[in-house]
Amino acid sequence: MKITVDRGVMAEAVAWVARSLPSRPSVPILAGLLMRAQGDQVVMSSFDYETSAKITISAQVDEPGEALVSGRLLADIAKSLPDRPIRLTAGTSAVELVCGSARFTLQLLPVEDYPNLPEMPASTGSVVSEDFARSVNQVVIAAGRDELLPVFTGVRMEIDDDRLSLLATDRYRMALKELAWNPSTARAEGAALVPARVLSEAARSMSSGEAVQLALAGDTANEGLIGFEGDGLNGTRQLTTRLLDGEFPKVRHLMEIRGNVTVRCNTAELIDSVKRVSLVAERNSSLRMAIDEDSIALDAATGDQAQATEAVEAAITRDGGDVEIAAVGFNPHYLSDALGALDTPFVQFSFTAPGKPCLVQGLAELDGEPDVDYRHVIMLMRLPG
Structure with missing residues (x-):
């Protein structure tokens, strides 16, 4: 793999993908950030078996290929580089990064050991990105932070035809936001308990485009999975995450x-x-x-x-x-x-x-x-x- 990419685009893209990396991965390979180059694009992704993040950016691709490197280290390096084009060249065991007079060599991780990212489910509908970002921000403040009570760390998302409801509580406060959206099918219905952290990241980072696509899996293979897709600052982004288990408390009547x-x-x-x-x-x-x-x-x-x-x-x-x-x-x-x-x-x-x-x-x-x-x-x- 041999690519050349704008420093600002690279730094922002890597930083966004690296935010989804686990701080203490269960296996070392999950600390990796996967880069795939083809045509005039580079796809960067991360996955920890719960949440996946993928961004597609424009780049000059001289040699297509893929490389897996330490995501957090690459993010730190990209952030510190001068405002010059970055050239990445991957060999058999290492990748060389050159930006101006700065040169780094990073050890490659075995791509064959990296898990396959889950497929993005079919779109359930779309919502105006600005409305989605504002609505999510109004609700996630009421979600819990205690990981010992995971059901309270989520936001209950309810679909009723052309109305989308977001509900969160940490037992001491609760927030409910209802907004209009565009379902893919008539009389759409459904409910999901989405991790508030992932929902907040999707809303915040996909606000540059007109709409955010919501994809709630209904097939058996991807049961319990939700995906978000939208345009960010420098490219198209996708986030998928496993839904939280457990019964969300019935608190709507308290409103x-x-x-x-x-x-x-x-x-x-x-x-x-x-x-x-x-x-x-x-x-x-x-x-x-x-x-x-x-x-x-x-x-x-x-x-x-x-x-x-x-x-x-x-x-x-x-x-x-x-x-x-x-x-x-x-x-x-x-x-x-x-x-x-x-x-x-x-x-x-x-x-x-x-x-x-x-x-x-x-x-x-x-x-x-x-x-x-x-x-x-x-x-x-x-x-x-």
């Missing part, structure tokens, strides 16, 4: 909150206020929101060492229910995440009781209707006393 008290305020102002007051919030302590007639007051403290309080103008509505809500407690990080996920100038909080879940929704106008396509629920913390 149907009818608040006794609603609070509406400016999103940007509240984000800034939460950031400031949270600076003195003690670890694992709540950020208190006191609800007045035409404002809310945020306060937090670290024992007697530091305290902070700040008022934010708000529109308060009380329906005269049996429960009087004077103050509620939020995990400050969860509140910041929920507010940051909104793409509307105003926000609405719906409360039923001080210790019950709170519904967060966006508002295009202060006196308008809340956004029903994105809903975020936060479990409130118990206030001291």
Whole structure:
């Protein structure tokens, strides 16, 4: 194999594929990055038996062929090279990389020992890449990080004709986003539990094109596999991953909150206020929101060492229910995440009781209707006393 490729294109492509490489591979061969050159293209790929990543970039191919090298090392080298064309020449036991006056020699790994990448399933449908990226970002913040509870580290993807739903929870918060998409068949239906990390990477890295293709396998050979395909910065990308096993908790009904008290305020102002007051919030302590007639007051403290309080103008509505809500407690990080996920100038909080879940929704106008396509629920913390 002998190729010449732009340094920026090479560095970005290798870095993206290398991100899917396991940090501690079960077998050494899985640390490899496979390069296949043919025609005027080079295909780079990685696979760890769970997730595969593949990118196709343009290159000058003088001699077609393939080479398997250490992916992370190649990524580090490509990132550090000067802005000159890179020439790669693979021999029988090593590959030589030349960029300007810089020259590297990397040992080749045995290609014959490398596993075959799974085939990309047939397309189930497509979604506008910009909408997909924004929607995924709004949902994955609520996914769990604890690998000991894998079912909570996923995003449940539900297909109902031309509606695509994304749902995630870590047991203390949950997020639901519904968006339009283009199914490949009429009356399409299906559900899948996708690792949030892979879903986030697909949405983030395939936003340069018009649409992202979703491929949920229905055949026996690829059962439990989902694929994503779209255009990135410098080439076409494909990601496949095994779906998570386990029963996702039935939490959709928790989104149907009818608040006794609603609070509406400016999103940007509240984000800034939460950031400031949270600076003195003690670890694992709540950020208190006191609800007045035409404002809310945020306060937090670290024992007697530091305290902070700040008022934010708000529109308060009380329906005269049996429960009087004077103050509620939020995990400050969860509140910041929920507010940051909104793409509307105003926000609405719906409360039923001080210790019950709170519904967060966006508002295009202060006196308008809340956004029903994105809903975020936060479990409130118990206030001291």
